[in-house]
Amino acid sequence: FEQRAEFMAAADLSEVIAEMRRDTIEDFVGRHLPPKAYAEQWDVDGLDHHVREFLGLELPFAEWAAEDGIADDEIRERISKAIEERLEAKSALYGADFMRMAEKSLLLQFLDQSWKDHLLQLDHLRQGINLRAYAQKDPLNEYKREAFVLFGEMLSHLRERVTATLCHLEVRFEQPPADM
DSSP states (O other): OHHHHHHHHOSOOHHHHHHHHHHHHHHHHHHHSOTTOOGGGSOHHHHHHHIIIIIOOOOOHHHHHHSTTOOHHHHHHHHHHHHHHHHHHHHHHHOHHHHHHHHHHHHHHHHHHHHHHHHHHHHHHHHHGGGGGGGTOOHHHHHHHHHHHHHHHHHHHHHHHHHHHHHHOOOOOOOOOOOO
16 A cells, blocks of 8 residues: 555656566566576577567567577567667657656556455455365465465566556547537
């Protein structure tokens, strides 16, 4: 609630959005290009699919992975650069003020919806947690552990939704109908 109040009071959330974008890219790259793995072991197709679906970018991942001595950090930087260029172009097209308003509005909407969904999940968890006592597990500790995992998943999902929506954002301005 405190963070939401800060978001409401802030005029510019671009740094928060940029951090979400960096975390999302970090998650995608970490999921498909494991650290200390050889380029031949990377899931380049999976990364390409996620980047196309969530970020709307078509990047030459197969060519990048074939480069000699390429590391996951370099691919992460290339994805970040491509997404920054795309969002700068949108900001230039729609105007910086409009983009800041859209970022704030989307973040607050998704935060509210994610929080409602999280509370519902916690309620479902609470209803079934007592069954853990039959398995000789402390229901309170199990609830805390699983609630913490759910909270992390909620934050990750929120970052992905905000980033994906801003990357796919297209605005069409229509003229009002003429009076007859």
